[in-house]
Amino acid sequence: MKHLxxxxxxxxxxxxxxxxxxxxxxxxxxxxxxxxxxxxxxxxLRDGSILIATVQxxxxxxxxxxxxxxxxxLVGTILGLSPTVEGVTGPTIEALRPIPAVAxxxxxxxxxxFGVGLEAxxxxxxxxxxxxxxxxTAVRNIEPRLLDVADVMEMSFAEKLRKIILPxxxxxxxxxxxxxxxxxxxxxxxxxxxxxxxGLGYSLILAQQSLNVxxxxxxxxxxxxxxxxxxxxxxxxxxxxxxAWRPA
Amino acid sequence: MMRPHVITRLGAVGFAxxxxxxxxxxxxxxxxxxxxxPAPSRALGVLAGRVADGSIFAPLAATVLRMxxxxxxxxxxxxxxxxxxxxxxxxxxxxxxxxxxxxPLPASSVIPVAILFLGLSNAMSLAVIAxxxxxxxxxxxxxxxxxxxxxxxxVADVLGFNRSKYLKSIALPAAAPDIMAGVRxxxxxxxxxxxxxxxxxxxxxxxxxxxxxxxxxxxxxxxAGLIVLGIVGFVANHVLQRLERQALPWRHLSP
Numbered sequence: 089m090k091h092l093x094x095x096x097x098x099x100x101x102x103x104x105x106x107x108x109x110x111x112x113x114x115x116x117x118x119x120x121x122x123x124x125x126x127x128x129x130x131x132x133l134r135d136g137s138i139l140i141a142t143v144q145x146x147x148x149x150x151x152x153x154x155x156x157x158x159x160x161x162l163v164g165t166i167l168g169l170s171p172t173v174e175g176v177t178g179p180t181i182e183a184l185r186p187i188p189a190v191a192x193x194x195x196x197x198x199x200x201x202f203g204v205g206l207e208a209x210x211x212x213x214x215x216x217x218x219x220x221x222x223x224x225t226a227v228r229n230i231e232p233r234l235l236d237v238a239d240v241m242e243m244s245f246a247e248k249l250r251k252i253i254l255p256x257x258x259x260x261x262x263x264x265x266x267x268x269x270x271x272x273x274x275x276x277x278x279x280x281x282x283x284x285x286x287g288l289g290y291s292l293i294l295a296q297q298s299l300n301v302x303x304x305x306x307x308x309x310x311x312x313x314x315x316x317x318x319x320x321x322x323x324x325x326x327x328x329x330x331x332a333w334r335p336a
Numbered sequence: 337m338m339r340p341h342v343i344t345r346l347g348a349v350g351f352a353x354x355x356x357x358x359x360x361x362x363x364x365x366x367x368x369x370x371x372x373x374p375a376p377s378r379a380l381g382v383l384a385g386r387v388a389d390g391s392i393f394a395p396l397a398a399t400v401l402r403m404x405x406x407x408x409x410x411x412x413x414x415x416x417x418x419x420x421x422x423x424x425x426x427x428x429x430x431x432x433x434x435x436x437x438x439x440p441l442p443a444s445s446v447i448p449v450a451i452l453f454l455g456l457s458n459a460m461s462l463a464v465i466a467x468x469x470x471x472x473x474x475x476x477x478x479x480x481x482x483x484x485x486x487x488x489x490x491v492a493d494v495l496g497f498n499r500s501k502y503l504k505s506i507a508l509p510a511a512a513p514d515i516m517a518g519v520r521x522x523x524x525x526x527x528x529x530x531x532x533x534x535x536x537x538x539x540x541x542x543x544x545x546x547x548x549x550x551x552x553x554x555x556x557x558x559x560a561g562l563i564v565l566g567i568v569g570f571v572a573n574h575v576l577q578r579l580e581r582q583a584l585p586w587r588h589l590s591p
Contacts, residue, residue, distance in 0.1 A: 186569025194550030315440020
């Protein structure tokens with residue numbers, strides 16, 4: 089309780105000072121006012137515009153993560169099972185990985201045009217790497233005897249993947265997926281800010297360009313709230329679902 | 337880490353070359369669109385031309401400097417703030433909830449605010465880069481400073497170190513391995529935000545070059561820019577890795 093109180097001091101003090109200063113006109117109107125920001129947030133919640141934008145952003149982020157998960161887990165499994173394949177493809181992957189995902193925005197724009205495809209492809213590119221790398225280590229750390237069992241039982245690759253590899257590696261892969269989900273939201277919003285005319289990032293930049301400062305800050309606050317909720321959800325998810333798989 | 341076998345290494349070179357050759361052949365045969373996938377020879381030709389006439393160096397320098405300055409700002413602020421939060425209970429209680437609330441904010445979403453305050457300027461770009469890149473350093477240094485072993489702190493007490501001496505001689509070296517890990521993640525983020533701010537604010541640099549190449553549909557130029565950006569990211573990471581190994585030799589001795 090004492091922690092919470094102390095933690096509230098700084099933001100509360102800042103907000104009160106900000107409100108007072110802007111009411112007396114001592115600071116620039118680029119700062120708006122906390123009360124106006126709250127009103128803007130409430131009204132955009134009431135007319136649903138911010139919710140629609142949120143759904144658009146999450147739609148693209150989710151699609152991107154799903155794509156990245158399929159590709160990343162599949163490629164990661166193959167590379168994890170065969171050190172030779174990893175040795176051969178590794179340097180190429182290492183050369184692609186440091187290119188920032190946003191640098192592909194212009195290219196993706198030419199290929200997909202504006203819309204979900206553009207955004208999801210950029211999100212997928214950014215998210216493939218953590219998922220793939222985690223999958224490689226996860227698969228490599230599978231108890232070798234389990235894989236021997238699969239060979240003895242003459243399982244097909246699909247069967248082996250479904251019955252042995254994924255259950256054994258799931259706990260670790262899940263960690264990668266959670267990291268990727270965090271990245272996905274950031275990349276989706278960035279894509280919207282830079283060029284894609286949809287979602288939260290776009291309404292944020294639109295509010296700034298039309299000098300609707302209160303709305304701009306309201307959207308930032310909303311993004312903070314979403315981020316905190318997403319982090320909490322991912323943490324809760326991680327605790328629950330990995331525990332079930334983790335060997336005792 | 338096992339040392340890759342010679343044959344594997346040759347295979348790796350062969351794989352990369354093979355991909356490029358297949359791409360080249362497909363492009364020459366017009367099986368893939370030259371607008372999206374220009375032949376690698378064209379992209380490399382553009383790159384070679386820009387290196388030869390020197391026109392690549394100005395944007396390259398602008399991007400690298402922007403990335404480094406923003407990243408340095410983030411590192412200094414992150415380490416100082418991290419030391420304060422880790423060594424003072426009050427600072428921790430006061431600041432941590434606010435920081436935890438702001439942290440999940442996508443760094444690029446402060447661009448509109450930064451533009452309002454600082455305009456379409458280098459200062460805006462640096463502020464955004466520093467904001468986005470501070471988190472890994474900050475978290476790493478909070479953890480690093482908080483995890484200074486009890487015995488080391490006792491040593492400092494016994495020797496009668498004052499606060500600044502303790503920070504300099506005990507806490508900073510003890511926290512350095514953690515901080516270095518954060519610093520490397522921060523550099524990668526700094527490069528991303530450099531590109532984003534260049535695109536958003538039309539600031540000269542590789543990010544803007546790529547953006548502009550797309551606007552005028554010069555895809556070979558676009559790929560040339562991507563290649564250079566990839567090299568920048570790769571080199572930056574390796575330089576830091578090497579620095580880390582030299583600055584913290586004890587870290588790589590332990591099993």
